[in-house]
Amino acid sequence: MTRLALIGVGLIGGSAALAFKRAEKVESVAGFDADPAACAEALARGVIDRAAGSVADAVRAADLVLLAVPVGATTAVLAEVAAAVPAHAVITDVGSTKRSVIDAAQAVLNAHSSFSFRRFVPGHPIAGGERPGVAHADADLFRGKLFVSTPVAETHADALAKVEALWRAVGANVQRMDADEHDRIFAAISHLPHLLAFALVAQIAAEPDGSRKLGFAGAGFRDFTRIAASSPVMWRDIALANRDALGAELRGYRGMLDRLQQALEAGDAAALEDVFARAAQARRAQQRGFDGE
C-alpha cells in the first residue's frame, strides 16, 4: 500500500486524496498547505489523515507525492520535496500547464542527486469546479473525466504506470500526450476562455453603470462568466506559465475581434453571419459529441 503526501490541499488535491483512498490505492495521506486553515479543514473532513507542519514533514515517509499547488509555485515547492522525500518515491502533479512544470522539475531535481527526475510524472486531470477549496472536495470529481499524462523521454516506465493506474482507478480516462501539444490545446480551450471571461467581467464591473448592468444578467451571461469566479492566483500562474501558447491564441483571437468590429461598423451582415454560422455549426457538432459521451 502507498503512503501519499499531498502538497496543496485544495479542490483538486483534496478530491484526489479522497478518491485514491476510496479506491484503496493509498492507505494514508499526510497533507501540507501554506494555509493552515485548509489543512485543518481537510483533517476535519477526513481528506487527509495528518496535517504536516512542513513540506519536508509531509513527504519524509511518503511513497507517492502529489503536487497540487499553483503552477508558479512548482520550483520552490519541489525543492523542498526533493530535499526530504525517499528516493524510492514517485512524484506527480496536477498542473494545468505541463512544459513549465517539466522544465522546473528537471532543473530542481537534477540539482538534487538524492531524487531522480525520472521518478517525476507530469500529469493534468481535466476536472474542476467553480467552487475552489477543500470544502468542495469530491471523490467522484474525476469519474469519466480525462487525465492527461505528459511523460518525457527520461520518465521511468514504472513510475508512469503507477501514476496512470492511480487515475484509472478513480474513473479517469488516461491519455498520453506531448507536453507542448498539451499546452497548445489547453491554451485554446481552457486558458484563453478563462482570460476572456475574467476580462469581460472586469471590463463591465469597471464601467460607471457596471453594477446595474450586471444586475440584469441572465442565464447566458451566467454560463459565459462562470469560470471568471475561479482563483485569480491560480490563473495568473497558468497564464504566465503558458504565455507563449496563450499569447499566440490571444493574438489570433484579437485579430478575429478586429475583423468583427470592422464588419459591425461597416454594417457587413454577410461577414458577421459567416463567422456566427461557422461557430454555431462547430459548437453544435461539439455538443452532439458531448451528448454522445
Next chain:
Amino acid sequence: MTRLALIGVGLIGGSAALAFKRAEKVESVAGFDADPAACAEALARGVIDRAAGSVADAVRAADLVLLAVPVGATTAVLAEVAAAVPAHAVITDVGSTKRSVIDAAQAVLNAHSSFSFRRFVPGHPIAGGERPGVAHADADLFRGKLFVSTPVAETHADALAKVEALWRAVGANVQRMDADEHDRIFAAISHLPHLLAFALVAQIAAEPDGSRKLGFAGAGFRDFTRIAASSPVMWRDIALANRDALGAELRGYRGMLDRLQQALEAGDAAALEDVFARAAQARRAQQRGFDGE
C-alpha cells in the same frame, strides 16, 4: 378574451403562445412563419390553433399581435401586419434590441394611417435557451424571468398595461426601462458575450488542429461557449440593430485584451492578478445575488 396572432413561430414566440393560453389570457392563436415546417410543427404540438398562409391572414381577426422574428425583419413584417390588422388591436414584440425596433415601428406605422404607432408596445422577455425552434417551446420559459417594456412617450397607456399584464400572468417580473438604456445594458451583458463566444469557437475551429482542440474541451469551455450554438441570423440582426452600443462595448473590451496581452508578454504578474481578482470578486458577488434570488 383575446385572439392572438403570432408572427414568427420559434422558441420564444412558441413558448409565449403556450404560456398565454395556459394562463387563459388568449383564447386562440393564429401563427405564421416564413418556414412552413415551423408552423406545421407548432400546429401538431398545439402551440398554435391555425397555421395562417400569410402575415395578413394571421392578423386579420387578431386582437393582439406578437412579433417574434429576428429584429432585422421588423420593418418588412410590420408593414404586412399594419396593412391588415384591425385598428383596435395591440402589437407587441420580443426583440432583443429596442431602439431599432421602435424606430422601425414608428416609420412603418406612421406611414399606415389605419394603425396607430401608439398601439405598438416594445418589449423584451429575458429568457431563452440554446436549443432554438418551436420543438423546444416551454410554457414555463418566462416564469421568474424578467420582461422589460420600453414604452415611448406616444405609447398608449391601455396598450402598455395590457401587454405588461400578459407577461405578469405567465410569471415574468415586469420592469419598464428607457429603450436606449436597455440597449446599452444588453449590449454589455448579452450581445457582447454572444459575439465573443461565436468569435472564440470560429477562431479555434479555423485553426489547423481545431477539431482536435475542440475534442478536449471540458465543462468550462462548454459553459463558456454554450451561447455560440445560438441562431446566427438572429444574432447577426441583433449585432447590427445595436451596433452603436455593441460597438462601444467591443472597443472597450478590445482595449482590455490589449492590456492583458501586454501584461502577458511583459510577465507582469501583478497586472494579470489585478484584473483576474477584480473579475472574480464581481462574479462571486453576482453569484450570491443569483443564489439569493
